[in-house]
Amino acid sequence: MPLPRLIPCLDVARGRVVKGVNFVGLRDVGDPVALAVHYSTGGADELVLLDIAATPDEADTMTTVVRSVADVLDIPFTVGGGVRSVDDASRIIESGADRVSLNSAAVGAPSLLGAIAERFGSQAVVIAIDSGGGVVYTHGGRVPTDRQTVAWAIEATERGAGEILLTSIDHDGRREGFDLALTTEVRRAVRVPVIASGGAGSAEHVAAALRVADAALVASIVHENPAGLPGLRRAIEACGVSLRPWKEPS
Amino acid sequence: MNDVVIVDYGAGNTRSVRATLARLGHSSVVSADPAMISSAWYVVLPGVGSARSAMTHLTDTGAAQALRERVEVHRPVLGICLGLQLALTWSAEDGGVEGLDIVPGRVVRLVEERVPRLGWSLVEPWDEVYYFAHSYAAVTSDAVASADGVVAAVSRGTFLGVQFHPEKSGPAGLAFLDRCLSHA
Numbered sequence: 001m002p003l004p005r006l007i008p009c010l011d012v013a014r015g016r017v018v019k020g021v022n023f024v025g026l027r028d029v030g031d032p033v034a035l036a037v038h039y040s041t042g043g044a045d046e047l048v049l050l051d052i053a054a055t056p057d058e059a060d061t062m063t064t065v066v067r068s069v070a071d072v073l074d075i076p077f078t079v080g081g082g083v084r085s086v087d088d089a090s091r092i093i094e095s096g097a098d099r100v101s102l103n104s105a106a107v108g109a110p111s112l113l114g115a116i117a118e119r120f121g122s123q124a125v126v127i128a129i130d131s132g133g134g135v136v137y138t139h140g141g142r143v144p145t146d147r148q149t150v151a152w153a154i155e156a157t158e159r160g161a162g163e164i165l166l167t168s169i170d171h172d173g174r175r176e177g178f179d180l181a182l183t184t185e186v187r188r189a190v191r192v193p194v195i196a197s198g199g200a201g202s203a204e205h206v207a208a209a210l211r212v213a214d215a216a217l218v219a220s221i222v223h224e225n226p227a228g229l230p231g232l233r234r235a236i237e238a239c240g241v242s243l244r245p246w247k248e249p250s
Numbered sequence: 251m252n253d254v255v256i257v258d259y260g261a262g263n264t265r266s267v268r269a270t271l272a273r274l275g276h277s278s279v280v281s282a283d284p285a286m287i288s289s290a291w292y293v294v295l296p297g298v299g300s301a302r303s304a305m306t307h308l309t310d311t312g313a314a315q316a317l318r319e320r321v322e323v324h325r326p327v328l329g330i331c332l333g334l335q336l337a338l339t340w341s342a343e344d345g346g347v348e349g350l351d352i353v354p355g356r357v358v359r360l361v362e363e364r365v366p367r368l369g370w371s372l373v374e375p376w377d378e379v380y381y382f383a384h385s386y387a388a389v390t391s392d393a394v395a396s397a398d399g400v401v402a403a404v405s406r407g408t409f410l411g412v413q414f415h416p417e418k419s420g421p422a423g424l425a426f427l428d429r430c431l432s433h434a
Contacts (some may be wrong), residue, residue: 070265096265163364
């Protein structure tokens with residue numbers, strides 16, 4: 001089994017990083033390229049860029065961001081938000097992203113997962129599932145659907161998704177720890193890797209998530225923590241979870 | 251010509267490979283032109299997409315034959331991920347696909363606990379950690395490195411294939427590519 005992965009998530013809107021990024025020493029905290037490099041040299045195993053304001057007329061803005069990030073980043077990254085067709089996925093992957101992440105669009109048209117996987121392989125397709133009370137929510141976690149989380153996880157992977165990004169709406173933003181029960185339940189039901197998301201408040205929380213999942217998504221804990229990513233990595237390893245060997249640049 | 255030729259087969263994500271080569275001071279061109287593949291001092295066969303469409307594209311353009319001939323005349327080719335897998339005799343992907351047959355062996359679907367296999371793994375005996383993203387892997391007696399029991403690299407003559415993505419493997423991956431190119 002590959003080593004557990006620590007994955008910072010950048011929320012991007014109109015080409016700028018938004019929400020709670022608070023860094024000293026970074027010239028432009030809103031620049032996704034600068035922040036991506038900052039996390040990469042800080043020991044991120046991968047990155048997720050989420051276009052939270054994705055509208056069709058702003059697709060070009062995100063494509064430009066993806067190209068710029070791909071030109072400087074030497075670790076893999078996933079792009080989510082605004083992927084509604086095979087053409088959208090092609091545009092993002094051809095711009096240099098390793099994977100695309102689908103959420104509402106896949107719930108609306110599940111065959112999209114298979115169509116993208118057929119072209120780029122299932123390792124390039126992530127199904128993002130926002131789960132609350134055992135059911136799937138769409139549209140940024142605002143709209144409940146009649147789909148059960150576990151059943152949708154199984155269907156999405158059977159259709160071609162090669163990874164699940166599982167966010168617990170109930171835990172997200174509360175910083176009281178990940179939803180370990182939900183993560184465990186979903187991961188048992190599928191054969192693809194699962195990224196736990198939502199609720200990281202401490203290194204202990206992330207370490208606990210990495211014991212039951214293949215990767216953990218982190219946002220505000222790294223955006224706001226003064227010790228930053230290297231400190232978080234050390235603290236996770238102090239909890240007994242081995243991450244990939246990585247040397248802090250001197 | 252000092253350019254590295256990155257072989258184009260329609261679906262590849264060549265941007266990251268190009269950027270990484272540029273960081274090492276090498277300019278590159280993306281092409282499926284057999285003449286360019288033959289004359290380049292170094293050729294990279296990158297990897298994203300499916301085996302069948304990649305082989306169809308390589309065969310139709312004449313790139314497949316140019317790649318075989320390059321290795322026959324002892325000129326270097328580096329295959330990355332699918333680029334490694336395409337070099338073998340046969341792949342189980344897409345219901346069975348004939349490969350370039352530069353390296354005798356076959357490609358089979360992974361039987362790991364989690365497929366696709368995504369993430370960083372220790373490659374032995376090289377003692378470095380690189381990034382992997384794949385659902386199929388090579389089975390061959392020309393394997394020269396492995397990770398978690400999966401073939402991580404194959405070598406035959408001047409062909410070197412790696413299952414991991416050096417262009418996505420941080421400073422370790424950059425150093426790996428640098429070694430490949432400086433030995434070419």
